[in-house]
Amino acid sequence: xxxxxxxxxxxxxxxxxxEQRDDPALRGRPVLVGGGVVLAASYEARACGVxxxxxxxxxxxxxxxxxxxxxxxxxxxxxxxxxxxxxxETAPTVEAVSIDEAFLDVRGxxxxxxxxxxxxxxxxxxxxxxxxxxxxxGVASTKHLAKVASNAAKPDGLLAIAPGxxxxxxxxxxxxxxxxxxxxxxxxxxxxxxxxxxQLAGLPEGVLVTILGRAAGRKLHAxxxxxxxxxxxxxxxxxxxxxxxxxGSRRRxxxxxxxxxxxxxxxxxxxxxxxxxxxxxVVLRLRFGDFTRATRSKTLPRxxxxxxxxxVTLRALLAAERETIRRRGITLLGISITNLSRSSDAGVQxxxxxxxxxxxxxxxxxxxxxxRYGAGALQRATLLGGRERTSAWLMPGDGxxxxxxxx
DNA sequence: TCTGGGGTCCTAGGACCC
DNA sequence: TCTGGGGTCCTAGGACCC
Numbered sequence: 001x002x003x004x005x006x007x008x009x010x011x012x013x014x015x016x017x018x019e020q021r022d023d024p025a026l027r028g029r030p031v032l033v034g035g036g037v038v039l040a041a042s043y044e045a046r047a048c049g050v051x052x053x054x055x056x057x058x059x060x061x062x063x064x065x066x067x068x069x070x071x072x073x074x075x076x077x078x079x080x081x082x083x084x085x086x087x088x089e090t091a092p093t094v095e096a097v098s099i100d101e102a103f104l105d106v107r108g109x110x111x112x113x114x115x116x117x118x119x120x121x122x123x124x125x126x127x128x129x130x131x132x133x134x135x136x137x138g139v140a141s142t143k144h145l146a147k148v149a150s151n152a153a154k155p156d157g158l159l160a161i162a163p164g165x166x167x168x169x170x171x172x173x174x175x176x177x178x179x180x181x182x183x184x185x186x187x188x189x190x191x192x193x194x195x196x197x198x199q200l201a202g203l204p205e206g207v208l209v210t211i212l213g214r215a216a217g218r219k220l221h222a223x224x225x226x227x228x229x230x231x232x233x234x235x236x237x238x239x240x241x242x243x244x245x246x247x248g249s250r251r252r253x254x255x256x257x258x259x260x261x262x263x264x265x266x267x268x269x270x271x272x273x274x275x276x277x278x279x280x281x282v283v284l285r286l287r288f289g290d291f292t293r294a295t296r297s298k299t300l301p302r303x304x305x306x307x308x309x310x311x312v313t314l315r316a317l318l319a320a321e322r323e324t325i326r327r328r329g330i331t332l333l334g335i336s337i338t339n340l341s342r343s344s345d346a347g348v349q350x351x352x353x354x355x356x357x358x359x360x361x362x363x364x365x366x367x368x369x370x371x372r373y374g375a376g377a378l379q380r381a382t383l384l385g386g387r388e389r390t391s392a393w394l395m396p397g398d399g400x401x402x403x404x405x406x407x
Numbered sequence: 408t409c410t411g412g413g414g415t416c417c418t419a420g421g422a423c424c425c
Numbered sequence: 426t427c428t429g430g431g432g433t434c435c436t437a438g439g440a441c442c443c
Contacts, residue, residue, distance in 0.1 A: 014443095037411045052443085058408040098414090098443050180416095182441045215417055216440090239415070246411060281435085291410070297436060334412085 004139050004163055005116050006232060007091070007104040008146035009123060011083065012134045012155045014100035015040035018079050019069050021132045030066040032059055039071055043155050082131045090123050095232045101150075103143055105232035117160040124158060141166065142228035147179050166226040171198030178223060185212060185220075200224040237340075241277070243267045244285055244334025252330060254322065261318060264335045265311045272337060276344070278303035279337035282310055284317040289329025296321065303341055310337065 011017065015033040020026045020042060030045035032038050038059050041050040048063035060066065080099045087094045090113075091104035104123075106116050113119045120137040127135045138149025139160035146161075148170070153159035161169050175197055176186045192211055194200055200208070201224035209217030222228065243264045252260075272279060283297040296317045300309065314335055 034411080039411075053411080055408040055410055058410095061408085100443080180441065184440055213418070240413095242413065244412060249409090283436095287410095293438085295437060299435060331410090336414085 003107070003116075004141045004161060005105065005107040006140060006143055006146045007106055007116065007120050007123070008138045008140075008143070008150040009087065009102055009104060009120075009127075010136050010138075010150045010154070011100040011127075012136055013040055013042050013046070014079075014133075015071060015076055016042035016045070017133050018072075018075055021079075022075065023069075026067060026069070030063050032056075032063070032066050032068045033071050035068050035070070041066075079131060079133060083127055083133065083135070086123065086126050086130065090119060090126075093232050093234050095234060096236065103146065103232045117158070120158055120160065124156075142223075142226055143230050143232065144179055144223045144228040145170065145226055148173070148177060151177065167201070170224070170226060171196065171201060173197045175200055175220075178220065180216070180219065180223075185216065188212065197224050238275070238277070239340060240283075240336050240338040241268055241271050241275070241279070241340070242283070242285075242334060242336025243271075244332060244336075246287075246332050247330060249289065249329070249331060257318065257325070257330070257333060258315070260333050261314050261335070262311065264333065265307055265314055268335055268337055269305055269307045269310055272305035272340075273343075276342060277340050278305045278343050279341075280304075280339035281337065282313040282317070283336045283338060284314060284321070285332065285334030285336065286321060286325070286330060287332035288325075289331060291331060293332075294321075299339065303339065305343060310335075 016031045019031055019033060026042075028044065029042070030048065030050075031042040032045055032050065033040040035056045037056060038050060038052050038054045040052055041054075041059070045059070045063050045066050048066070050059045050063050050066070056068070060068070076099065083100075084094070084096065084102065087102050087104055091106050091109070093105040095103040095105075097103065106113065106119050109116075109119060114122075116139045120139050124135055124137055127133055134156040136150050136153040136156060137158050138146040138151070138153055139158070140146040140149050141161070141163055145166055149159040149161050174195060175181050175189050178197065181189075188211060189195070189200070194203070200220060203221070205218060205221040208221050211217065212220065245260055245264060247260070280303045281297055281299045283295055286294045286296070288294070298313050298317055300313065304310065318333075
């Protein structure tokens, strides 16, 4: 049995707690952050049944005495940085999960830091003293169990699952408490008479795969037996960058939609450039008048972070949906860019004259590239040009195994 | 309850290639 | 006339998370 050495630390009702910290008049009272949709609800508000992502109307009906405050994202970002600085002093390996939670690997710290549980207790005290926020911590032998434990410890608690006690803790829980089991999976499992994690654990993996598909079936089978080999890993590479805008129910003209599209592309490509990233696939996200959703995507020949090619692509995708939008109405327009790589891996476009030779001039182009950049530089070249001139796209990180992975 | 914004991963079919 | 197996990439959609 492996030692319980993974901490999952999760700030409680994060946005709402920052508001209560910064305004004493809010302490001990139900607080909702965000009016249209609840971004965060304090535990006093949750006692009335309010949940985050709930519509503001329903939240106010459930909790008429709640105080509604607008979000202050810069304050949350600063609070998050302060807390992550404490994480970094607590453990050598910290894996951020989101703005308000992280895994900490405290293996091998026994002599200087004490037991994992002692480290967790000290972490909670330090965050409370230095940042003024409540934080819950779960301690367990696997990431998944640490996550479930921190959830069970909330609010403002600590729960350490002793080695050997894992399944006794896990098996009585309803399946919905597992990380990755949402409403759809919960319903499917219930249709098969499975309500608790223990019942889940009693099923052969093959049966679960039949019910839920290969990946989900295997994963749930493993975690129901507390098998989770994932290590705590620092760093994390973003796979997509996106932006979206809710449009309300009013009809929109194509001109209005185009203005929204321009703003979205501008926002997203700026973020790409700021992060030194380029992307190849442009995804259009639509939500229609009846709130059903659709996505349309187009993969470009080369990755880019430039506004123009992304806008051209998004406009083309949008134009193809124009009739559908006219018929059904549109309530959300979004874009996301995926297939990301680093700008430094994106290569340079080479335009090389090859003495008017007709294709196949690619060999000559590749030879010219090798002459110029060295034999190792060229992994793959794509013929882009015409008869008299040949262009090649040089991708330094683009090996035979496909597109460059970001490092 | 009429519903924000930002993400991740998985599945499945078709195109295309060897 | 009938018709393999394997792999990658692209597209679209679904589920889930914070």
